[in-house]
Amino acid sequence: VSVTIRDIAQAAGVSPSTVSRALNDHPRISVATKELIQQLAQQMGYTPSALGRGLVTRQTATIGVVITTALDPFLAPLVTSIEEMARDNGYTVFLSSSCSDPERELGAVRAFYERRVSGVIVIGSQIEEGYFKLRDRFPLPIVLTNCRTYPYSIASDNVVGARRAVAHLIQLGHRLVAYISNPRSHCTNLDRYAGYRQALDKAGIPLDQNLVAEGNGTLDGGINAARQLLTSSQLLTAFFCFNDMTAIGVIVALRQAGFQVPRDKSVVGFDDLDLALYYHPALTTVRQPTCHMGQRAMRTLLELIRGKDDVRPEILPTELIIRETTGPVISSDGQ
Amino acid sequence: VSVTIRDIAQAAGVSPSTVSRALNDHPRISVATKELIQQLAQQMGYTPSALGRGLVTRQTATIGVVITTALDPFLAPLVTSIEEMARDNGYTVFLSSSCSDPERELGAVRAFYERRVSGVIVIGSQIEEGYFKLRDRFPLPIVLTNCRTYPYSIASDNVVGARRAVAHLIQLGHRLVAYISNPRSHCTNLDRYAGYRQALDKAGIPLDQNLVAEGNGTLDGGINAARQLLTSSQLLTAFFCFNDMTAIGVIVALRQAGFQVPRDKSVVGFDDLDLALYYHPALTTVRQPTCHMGQRAMRTLLELIRGKDDVRPEILPTELIIRETTGPVISSDGQ
DNA sequence: TTGTAGGCGTTATCAT
DNA sequence: ATGATAACGCCTACAA
Numbered sequence: 001v002s003v004t005i006r007d008i009a010q011a012a013g014v015s016p017s018t019v020s021r022a023l024n025d026h027p028r029i030s031v032a033t034k035e036l037i038q039q040l041a042q043q044m045g046y047t048p049s050a051l052g053r054g055l056v057t058r059q060t061a062t063i064g065v066v067i068t069t070a071l072d073p074f075l076a077p078l079v080t081s082i083e084e085m086a087r088d089n090g091y092t093v094f095l096s097s098s099c100s101d102p103e104r105e106l107g108a109v110r111a112f113y114e115r116r117v118s119g120v121i122v123i124g125s126q127i128e129e130g131y132f133k134l135r136d137r138f139p140l141p142i143v144l145t146n147c148r149t150y151p152y153s154i155a156s157d158n159v160v161g162a163r164r165a166v167a168h169l170i171q172l173g174h175r176l177v178a179y180i181s182n183p184r185s186h187c188t189n190l191d192r193y194a195g196y197r198q199a200l201d202k203a204g205i206p207l208d209q210n211l212v213a214e215g216n217g218t219l220d221g222g223i224n225a226a227r228q229l230l231t232s233s234q235l236l237t238a239f240f241c242f243n244d245m246t247a248i249g250v251i252v253a254l255r256q257a258g259f260q261v262p263r264d265k266s267v268v269g270f271d272d273l274d275l276a277l278y279y280h281p282a283l284t285t286v287r288q289p290t291c292h293m294g295q296r297a298m299r300t301l302l303e304l305i306r307g308k309d310d311v312r313p314e315i316l317p318t319e320l321i322i323r324e325t326t327g328p329v330i331s332s333d334g335q
Numbered sequence: 336v337s338v339t340i341r342d343i344a345q346a347a348g349v350s351p352s353t354v355s356r357a358l359n360d361h362p363r364i365s366v367a368t369k370e371l372i373q374q375l376a377q378q379m380g381y382t383p384s385a386l387g388r389g390l391v392t393r394q395t396a397t398i399g400v401v402i403t404t405a406l407d408p409f410l411a412p413l414v415t416s417i418e419e420m421a422r423d424n425g426y427t428v429f430l431s432s433s434c435s436d437p438e439r440e441l442g443a444v445r446a447f448y449e450r451r452v453s454g455v456i457v458i459g460s461q462i463e464e465g466y467f468k469l470r471d472r473f474p475l476p477i478v479l480t481n482c483r484t485y486p487y488s489i490a491s492d493n494v495v496g497a498r499r500a501v502a503h504l505i506q507l508g509h510r511l512v513a514y515i516s517n518p519r520s521h522c523t524n525l526d527r528y529a530g531y532r533q534a535l536d537k538a539g540i541p542l543d544q545n546l547v548a549e550g551n552g553t554l555d556g557g558i559n560a561a562r563q564l565l566t567s568s569q570l571l572t573a574f575f576c577f578n579d580m581t582a583i584g585v586i587v588a589l590r591q592a593g594f595q596v597p598r599d600k601s602v603v604g605f606d607d608l609d610l611a612l613y614y615h616p617a618l619t620t621v622r623q624p625t626c627h628m629g630q631r632a633m634r635t636l637l638e639l640i641r642g643k644d645d646v647r648p649e650i651l652p653t654e655l656i657i658r659e660t661t662g663p664v665i666s667s668d669g670q
Numbered sequence: 671t672t673g674t675a676g677g678c679g680t681t682a683t684c685a686t
Numbered sequence: 687a688t689g690a691t692a693a694c695g696c697c698t699a700c701a702a
Contacts, residue, residue, distance in 0.1 A: 015689045050449040051390045052679030055694045070414040076406035092446045095430035111427045114385040252613045278587045387695030390678045
């Protein structure tokens with residue numbers, strides 16, 4: 001159904017290998033035939049088959065990126081920086097979503113491997129420790145984000161970021177600080193929870209499991225978790241949230257329950273989305289170096305593709321951005 | 336570097352074709368050898384090459400989806416519904432971003448065609464009338480969204496949606512209604528602009544080009560456009576925005592300029608993102624049937640893949656959702 | 671039920 | 687500078 005180099009060869013009265021050379025700017029070919037063939041290819045509507053080519057060259061110049069879902073605004077700058085850098089290096093990027101489902105994530109990696117992509121980046125893996133043993137099942141370069149049990153992983157410093165955020169709340173006088181989690185991002189969630197506990201520890205505040213609620217990284221998840229926390233413990237004064245969308249959900253729930261932020265309750269997010277700055281009130285949050293993470297992930301992957309194997313996991317710094325959703329605790333006599 | 340059917344054949348002491356049959360559940364093969372080979376394939380870590388297979392079967396069971404950018408939250412439900420339906424029909428979906436650049440969009444379609452995907456869906460094409468003539472350049476099924484110059488296109492009724500939104504503002508007493516555009520989504524923008532003009536026309540309000548500002552579909556674009564409009568025409572009382580993110584940007588700019596919404600100015604968005612309901616104040620907006628659009632696009636593509644050619648373009652209805660960002664004009668003596 | 675042979679579209683090696 | 691040939695991994699008639 002589509003034009004092949006043989007069709008062009010026949011039309012030009014040359015052999016297929018000559019056509020191949022002409023189309024690939026091979027040095028050993030006459031300018032005349034090269035131009036003739038290129039023109040012919042153009043007007044015959046020839047587009048090379050990556051299948052045929054990939055089969056013989058054993059490389060597809062393609063990078064597969066596995067994301068959780070197209071919905072997550074946090075992914076945007078990360079993916080964009082990956083695409084940018086891939087393009088600069090002659091690679092095409094394809095995305096595939098896992099829907100935060102470990103099985104589908106595996107399916108996405110398999111789909112990429114079946115198509116023999118040059119390498120894969122998995123953002124927000126659900127498969128905790130599995131990639132170690134996946135290396136012989138899918139023998140291709142794989143780079144993860146936020147997974148410290150895997151040698152090739154680019155992470156931001158979730159532990160320190162979370163610790164600082166919660167320390168900030170404690171410094172403002174908050175003693176009852178809730179954490180709203182996101183089990184869908186297993187590793188990341190674990191780290192942020194660890195930072196949360198470290199900050200409490202340091203301040204001598206005992207961990208209260210009733211102040212830990214389960215979210216899912218979305219606005220709705222934040223609303224539900226906040227509602228649940230508000231009914232079980234009305235005394236808590238601050239929320240540390242897995243991410244910004246969760247934090248916005250919390251603020252919505254608080255508003256619906258008649259509380260004002262930050263007068264009555266303080267809220268901290270994570271990610272520093274564009275929206276965080278422009279939400280009203282503007283979100284206090286922890287900024288991740290998203291673009292940097294994407295570039296580092298891509299650079300590591302390129303090195304792996306080129307055969308460098310001495311790559312070390314990297315942890316990039318995070319930064320607490322204090323805006324308008326955190327404030328001091330109002331003493332009880334002020335009410 | 337990876338295991339092939341010949342490796343398995345050698346290990347099992349059979350011919351490659353027997354292995355192929357065993358792996359593809361071919362009827363004419365003994366159960367014993369089938370199980371032996373399947374087990375062997377498993378433990379040897381065999382994963383078939385889609386390159387070799389696709390070359391001979393002439394189909395890859397893959398759908399390519401071209402999106403503008405991973406950043407656009409409007410895309411999420413659309414893409415998700417496409418993925419869902421593709422999965423149910425045995426297809427794998429890959430995403431590729433065009434960054435709203437016509438050249439890159441073409442590159443994405445080409446990349447998909449080179450890999451001989453079964454079909455392509457382009458969401459928010461930048462190539463206005465080009466797909467008509469692209470059909471012989473890339474002879475594979477292509478479905479677009481929101482492009483009325485192309486036979487296989489799934490659109491929502493942008494004209495009517497925009498008209499109703501602006502009519503709603505006019506009914507509230509607004510006479511000076513601005514439109515903030517988004518040239519990056521050419522066709523869609525044209526339609527929404529048309530609806531805007533129709534509503535003005537119907538009310539006998541002359542079109543004022545000074546009330547039309549250029550945005551880019553993002554929050555920042557909305558902020559900039561609103562600032563520009565506010566300096567050039569302080570009398571305008573309402574903004575009809577290309578989409579919800581633009582509308583949020585407008586609200587931010589209004590707040591910064593000391594205006595309250597909807598008391599001083601009214602704002603209408605488009606898309607009805609999740610965020611629209613939860614923003615404060617909640618956005619009046621035009622809802623698109625996003626999931627439905629995705630399903631329809633995928634269904635049309637599947638029909639094209641299966642050889643049905645009598646598909647007609649569809650326009651799905653939109654719905655005005657009135658919330659808290661629109662209100663009556665306050666008469667000047669009220670100030 | 672299994673093996674043999676040919677070919678999918680392309681590139682690479684070796685002659686010419 | 688060009689052509690013939692083989693090979694990449696897989697599937698599928700056809701033959702056994």
